[in-house]
Amino acid sequence: MNGWLERWGLRTRLMALGLVGVTGALVVGGLLLYAATGVSLERATVAEARSNASDVAALVNDGRLPEPVPVSGAQVVQVLDAGNRVVGGSVTADRLTPLINPQERRRLLAGGWVTVPGSRAGLGGELVAVAVLAGPAGNPSVVVAAVPTADLETSRRVLRTLMLVFFPVFLALLAFTAWRVIGYTLRPVERLRQGAERIGESADPSERLPLPTAHDELWALATTLNGMLERLSVASAKQRDFVSDAAHELRSPLASLQTQLEVAGRLGDGGTLPAELLPDLHRLSALVEDLLVLARSGPDAAPPRREPLDLSELLTEVEHRYAAARVPVRVHQSRLDGGVRPVVSGSRTEVSRAVTNLVDNAVRHARTCVVVRADVHGDAARLVVQDDGNGVPPQERERVFDRFARLEEARDRDSGGSGLGLPITRELLRRNGARVWLEDAAPGLRAVVQFDRLAEQAG
Structure with a gap:
């Protein structure tokens, strides 16, 4: 159980455990309520029947027993002699078949109650029967009063229906409330997570996690x-x-x-x-x-002095600088989106140094050529440096931005740089509001530099 439970989020686990506990409590409480209500209804039914029997017994004792015996509702009353023969009864009572047999008679006279088939009174269902002694001691009679259990069963059925409808609705409302309350409770944790993510993205050493209001x-x-x-x-x-x-x-x-x-x-x-x-x-x-x-160029260094920088002009400088490179460096004309030039805000010195590092790296690993281009996509500008070398495995493309990182095929220091070119490139671009990552060029490798915002351009 712990295996799949641990795969859930903390919020889900807390809600699930709470619902399991509440559901168990509701089930136990519902069963106890149902049982207690049933017992209470049975006692009320027995008390009603015994009260009716006592009233009729008083009439017998006074010698004023009418025929038929007056009763209310669907009650059934019979007056039996010592031989268990019917000597009187209500309108619905059978005049030949007694409601109880001798064994049941002895149990009722001992103060108990029994459930008898309604067919003995020409009714459906069952009856709750009680008995009270009446008449003189020399010739005693037994007054039997029976009440149908239909009302009792109806009450039980209504209670079951209410419980089956109410409990799921209550659990659903409880789950919704618990989800919102737990989410609100965990909001400080989410703020801590967002703060940690912001610190990781900005790499600003002065950034700190937000402190919750409560000192908990x-x-x-x-x-x-x-x-x-x-x-x-x-x-x-x-x-x-x-x-x-x-x-x-x-x-x-x-x-x-x-x-x-x-x-x-x-x-x-x-x-x-x-x-x-x-x-x-x-x-x-x-x-x-x-x-x-x-x-x-660390995070706590002074910010660079930014100015409008046209990436197309940088490409022209690259074309002149690498005219005599080991492999041809081809500069493609910028693809303009709606006539907008790839002008960004940044330090010319730092961005140029970063682009030079990328082109140097591409020239070092290319087989036949290096392609450099700048594009505009919406509000973003991209500068792409692509070579047709061996490329970098996907799992290593982030590691090469670590300081002094070297791939296995570049362990020979005569074949590569110091291992600081790409880390310097990322740091310089970060300072100028840009990102850099590596992509598969099939064959070769593509380095992508993206400025998420263009600089404002005149007219």
């Missing part, structure tokens, strides 16, 4: 989580500061070393130096620059 368990949980976020934010800031400081301090000695090696190579003084030393130094310098860019 959820308030304590939110406070604890906010404290954890604060500590993580401080640790992340310290890490970024360290990376930024380290990268900044490394720039000068690396630049000096690179200059010395280049001069030594030109003057012929570097004959004893390994030939791959200078390329490795270039790669190390590029890594330091990437680390510095990544540290300076």
Whole structure:
């Protein structure tokens, strides 16, 4: 049971468990009510019959027994002698067949009551019969009064019908009310979830979870989580500061070393130096620059200075920059939606750096060519960089945006970059209000950059 129950949501589980408990209580309570009502109705019927028998017995004792015996409603009264023969009765009573047999007579005279077939009185159904002694002690008579159980059964049937109709309606109303009440109760949890989702999407270290109004368990949980976020934010800031400081301090000695090696190579003084030393130094310098860019573009960095940026102009720059690339870089003219140009708001330097990283990555992995284009779809602008290389498996397309992430086929560092190009690209685009993701191009890979809002364009 726990297996399928755990697959339900918390709201559904709480409502289901509550309904099960209430249903059980209603069933038990309904059965007890039905039984108690039945007993009460039986006692009332017996009391009515006994009262009628006592009234007739008083007439017998006074010697004023009329014929027929007056009764009300559908009651049946018989007066029996000591031999259990009928000596009087009501209009509907049989004058030959007694309502009770000798065994039932003894039980009734002991103070009990019996149910007899209505056929003994020419009626349908059953009768509840009681008996009272009457007359002189030397010649006693027995007054038998019987009341049909039809009214009793009708009352029971009405009660059953009401219960069968009322209980489901009550449970449905209770389920609806419980669903709304539980939803209202869990609303602070939903606000916490939305706050956590907002923090994850914005990557803003200053964002915190909303605190519930009531100082309850959820308030304590939110406070604890906010404290954890604060500590993580401080640790992340310290890490970024360290990376930024380290990268900044490394720039000068690396630049000096690179200059010395280049001069030594030109003057012929570097004959004893390994030939791959200078390329490795270039790669190390590029890594330091990437680390510095990544540290300076973190969530707590100053926002970029935005300006209207035409993606078509960026494509022209790409076309000139990669004119002599390893594979042809083809720039397609922008597809305009209603004549609207792909003009967005962003930092030209940062967006250009991000696009350059994507094109560099595509050129590195392409077999024959790279295609770059910009489109406008409604209020959004897209820039697409597509290559015809081996592509990236779907399960790895998000991981490649992690820092220093490398696929198995790119473990050779001579064949790839530092592992920071795509993380820098995503961070720079995020700062400029854009998103980037990877798609299958069959063959190859397609990198999509989307700006969800276009910049306002004059006339």
